[in-house]
Amino acid sequence: MNEDKNKLIVRKIENGTVIDRIPPGKALRILEVLGIDANYPYTVALAIRVLSKKMSLKDVVKIKGKELTENEVHKLSFIAPGASVNIIQNFEVQRKIQLEIPDHVEEFIKCLNPNCVSNSHEPITSSFDIISKKPLILRCIYCDRVMEDKYLSGKL
Amino acid sequence: MNLEHLFTIRRMSKNLMEDIFDLASSIEEKPDSFAEKCKGKILAALFFEPSTRTRLSFESAMLRLGGQILGFSSAKVSSSSKGESIADTFRMLNHYAHIAVIRHYIEGIGEIAKEFATIPMISGGTGTQEHPTQALLDLYTIRKELGKVDDITIGIMGDLLYGRTIPSLLFGLAKYDNVKVHLISPPALHIRKNVKLRLEENGLAFRVTENHKEVIDELDVLYVTRLQKERFPDPTDYERLKGAYQIRKSDLRKAKDSMIILHPLPRVSEIPFELDELKYAKYFDQAKNGVWVRMALILKYLGVD
Numbered sequence: 001m002n003e004d005k006n007k008l009i010v011r012k013i014e015n016g017t018v019i020d021r022i023p024p025g026k027a028l029r030i031l032e033v034l035g036i037d038a039n040y041p042y043t044v045a046l047a048i049r050v051l052s053k054k055m056s057l058k059d060v061v062k063i064k065g066k067e068l069t070e071n072e073v074h075k076l077s078f079i080a081p082g083a084s085v086n087i088i089q090n091f092e093v094q095r096k097i098q099l100e101i102p103d104h105v106e107e108f109i110k111c112l113n114p115n116c117v118s119n120s121h122e123p124i125t126s127s128f129d130i131i132s133k134k135p136l137i138l139r140c141i142y143c144d145r146v147m148e149d150k151y152l153s154g155k156l
Numbered sequence: 157m158n159l160e161h162l163f164t165i166r167r168m169s170k171n172l173m174e175d176i177f178d179l180a181s182s183i184e185e186k187p188d189s190f191a192e193k194c195k196g197k198i199l200a201a202l203f204f205e206p207s208t209r210t211r212l213s214f215e216s217a218m219l220r221l222g223g224q225i226l227g228f229s230s231a232k233v234s235s236s237s238k239g240e241s242i243a244d245t246f247r248m249l250n251h252y253a254h255i256a257v258i259r260h261y262i263e264g265i266g267e268i269a270k271e272f273a274t275i276p277m278i279s280g281g282t283g284t285q286e287h288p289t290q291a292l293l294d295l296y297t298i299r300k301e302l303g304k305v306d307d308i309t310i311g312i313m314g315d316l317l318y319g320r321t322i323p324s325l326l327f328g329l330a331k332y333d334n335v336k337v338h339l340i341s342p343p344a345l346h347i348r349k350n351v352k353l354r355l356e357e358n359g360l361a362f363r364v365t366e367n368h369k370e371v372i373d374e375l376d377v378l379y380v381t382r383l384q385k386e387r388f389p390d391p392t393d394y395e396r397l398k399g400a401y402q403i404r405k406s407d408l409r410k411a412k413d414s415m416i417i418l419h420p421l422p423r424v425s426e427i428p429f430e431l432d433e434l435k436y437a438k439y440f441d442q443a444k445n446g447v448w449v450r451m452a453l454i455l456k457y458l459g460v461d
Contacts, residue, residue: 115283117264122241124268131353139350142264143285144164146350 010045016064018086019076024049026080027059033075036063071108077101078136078152101133109138112151116143159457163266163279165288165324166354170331172456177296179452180445187220190451193460194223200253201227202245203280204236204260209421209443210280210289214257217450226253231261246272255458257289276457284318290420291324293449297442298377301416306333309374313340314381314401314426316347321420322381323351330360337362338371342397345383368403373410378403378436380419380426402426408436418442 019030027048031037036044042064052058067087068076076083077099087095107125111118118126118140128138128147136149162168183190199218203211207229215225228234236245242265249256250273258265259280269277281287299305310329316322316339326347329335339347339362346364347355355362365371372378383401388394402425403417419427419439431437454460 113263115261115263117242117262117268120242120262121239122243122268124243124271137353139353140264142267143283144264144350144354145348146353148349 010047010060010062012091013043013062013064013088014091016042016062016088017066017068018088019061019063019080020058020084020086021052021055022059022061022080022083024055024057024059027061029079030059030061030076033079034063034066034068034072036066042066073097073099074102074105075108081133101130101136104129105138109147109152111140111143111145112147113140113143113145116140116145118142159276159459161266161269161273161277161279162288162453162457163269163277163282164286165291165327165331168288168328168331173292173295173328173331176292176449176452176456177299179455180296180448181300183451184445184448187448187451190221190455192222193455194218194221194458197221197223197255197458197460198253199223199225199227199454200249200256201225201229201280202234202249202256202258202260203227203229204231204234204258204262205281206230207259207280209446210257210259210287213443213446214280214289214450214454216447217454220447221451221454223254223454242268243272246277250274255454278453278457281320284320286324286327287320287420288324288328289446289450289453290321291328292453293442293446294321294325294379294418294420295328296449297418297438297445298416300445301438301441302376302414305329305335307335308332308376309336309338310377310379311338311340311368311371311375312379312381313368315345315383316341316381317345318384319381319420322347323354325379326351326355326360326362327358330355330358335360336374338375339364340366340368340371340401342366342401344393367400369407369410372407372415373412375415376412378411378415378417380417380423382419382422382424382426385424398425402428403431404428405430405434408434411436 027046045062047060049057081101083099085097086093106127111126127141131137131139138147218225255276257278257280261283263283263285279288385394416438417436
């Protein structure tokens with residue numbers, strides 16, 4: 001009975017994405033990055049700071065009708081490294097992705113250097129090597145400038 | 157040997173640098189024997205930012221090799237003012253010249269060259285990022301004056317934040333063994349984080365100080381750069397620091413006899429005219445060496461024997 005009292009019941013979704021084991025407090029930022037707000041037409045379940053066996057506390061997000069793009073997975077990996085993304089189809093987990101900061105990223109963030117060629121009108125996209133994951137440091141492959149955690153937090 | 161482009165010293169091996177210096181040295185000894193080497197070849201000099209020494213010494217280098225030059229020295233007279241991309245400029249250039257030197261305020265254009273240029277391209281300075289040929293002539297001058305670059309102690313002084321020659325010089329020094337570096341600047345003009353990380357990756361040890369007088373007795377080379385007035389938000393800061401970052405005759409009392417003073421030029425007041433006559437002053441020789449080094453670079457990158 002006690003166990004049931006502490007259990008959070010959120011209904012399964014038919015099609016969509018479940019992001020589990022999110023570092024506590026990051027769920028709202030995830031929705032923001034995915035562009036999900038009050039106008040999103042389907043069910044979104046959000047759990048913040050719920051008990052977790054592995055992490056003591058975690059956030060969980062369930063989004064009906066949403067499948068993440070590659071680019072969105074990359075973005076989320078910076079916000080919630082270690083979280084798991086489950087793509088659900090017909091109530092079943094079709095694909096499981098462990099969010100991990102990659103060694104290299106393209107396109108989704110702009111170089112902070114206004115004089116970098118990736119910020120001018122050229123047939124190229126922004127491109128960064130991740131030279132450190134903790135603390136997070138990205139290096140632009142064009143101008144060699146580095147972007148650190150404190151700068152990135154507002155950009156991701 | 158097929159050399160592609162030169163936009164950063166980081167990608168140049170010590171062996172290649174030494175080859176270039178050996179060739180520059182042979183050219184310096186007998187320039188006339190190289191007078192026909194680039195006959196029929198064209199160097200394009202594209203200067204989207206002002207330049208005196210770099211452009212003139214590259215042009216002089218190509219003319220001394222018997223080649224021809226074309227180009228411009230202001231972004232205003234090029235189609236970039238109409239919004240043309242650098243990629244398109246490079247694509248076009250492939251058909252107009254055999255080799256090109258380019259100076260641009262935009263940083264990271266080496267990667268554009270890699271993708272769109274089929275002729276060798278050499279940076280004549282990119283924004284505040286790098287100035288690799290300046291660093292090569294600096295290292296050539298050190299090698300010539302001191303007989304080595306390994307095992308030296310160098311003080312690098314002035315604007316280490318915005319001066320594009322500084323990262324290139326440091327990346328070049330990092331290729332040599334047992335080089336000790338003193339970085340001498342006001343804290344606000346210290347090297348950028350990305351340069352610092354690169355030095356750490358390459359194992360070049362450096363120490364930081366605000367006063368050249370504290371370290372002058374240790375130095376084999378004192379490399380001075382200009383404090384750029386336009387970089388200071390408060391002009392009074394510039395006026396205050398200007399004096400502290402000026403070399404006076406009396407500062408040199410403790411210097412080693414063999415120490416040399418270098419400066420990429422132009423200088424303003426950091427090296428007063430009265431120092432020009434001293435044995436330490438090698439900055440005009442350094443500027444002259446630019447021609448030999450750039451001749452060697454043109455030959456190497458064109459693959460001319």
